[in-house]
Amino acid sequence: DGGITQSPKYLFRKEGQNVTLSCEQNLNHDAMYWYRQDPGQGLRLIYYSQIVNDFQKGDIAEGYSVSREKKESFPLTVTSAQKNPTAFYLCASSARDRDTGELFFGEGSRLTVL
């Protein structure tokens, strides 16, 4: 079935370590996104990419990095520069040629810094 796969589902990190969250989609969507969600709050955009080899910063990009070398993949690296990385991370995709296209989400990755 088509969809978005995020891994790992749960991740623990020591302070000072970089971690990479994986996001793969087989929906043939051009656009992909990373959101951060803190407890009881809404989603905040970290980075987004509308086409391969191109991406833009969202509202809270500091301390994060991404790459978009393949259409299917949009990994997110949480660097040691991110001061408060403990959160729930959601990857999403949408059809770029449809402005009205809704976001399709993965099941999320929960990162905890020890």
Added chain:
Amino acid sequence: AQKITQTQPGMFVQEKEAVTLDCTYDTSDPSYGLFWYKQPSSGEMIFLIYQGSYDQQNATEGRYSLNFQKARKSANLVISASQLGDSAMYFCAMRGFRTNAGKSTFGDGTTLTVKP
């Protein structure tokens, strides 16, 4: 810039009754789309309904309808005949089609609890 405001942190509804979740928005884009998503306790986000800013009629999808009042910049979600499985967090979101193309902005959400 675009902003979504959901003023109801939590709502309760009796099973089989209807409930309205409020959403107001602000944007500089002349055309935009409004979305509602559901997030159960498992964490996945599920798309429910879409309303375009130039759509003449309010959107409906099964038990979900969107009460769109453009002049008031509101896009309230109405759930009819509530079911226990409707208990979840609900998010209103918008995407501008010009200056904010590609970026969806979310509200802080409303937690809905359906009572048996």
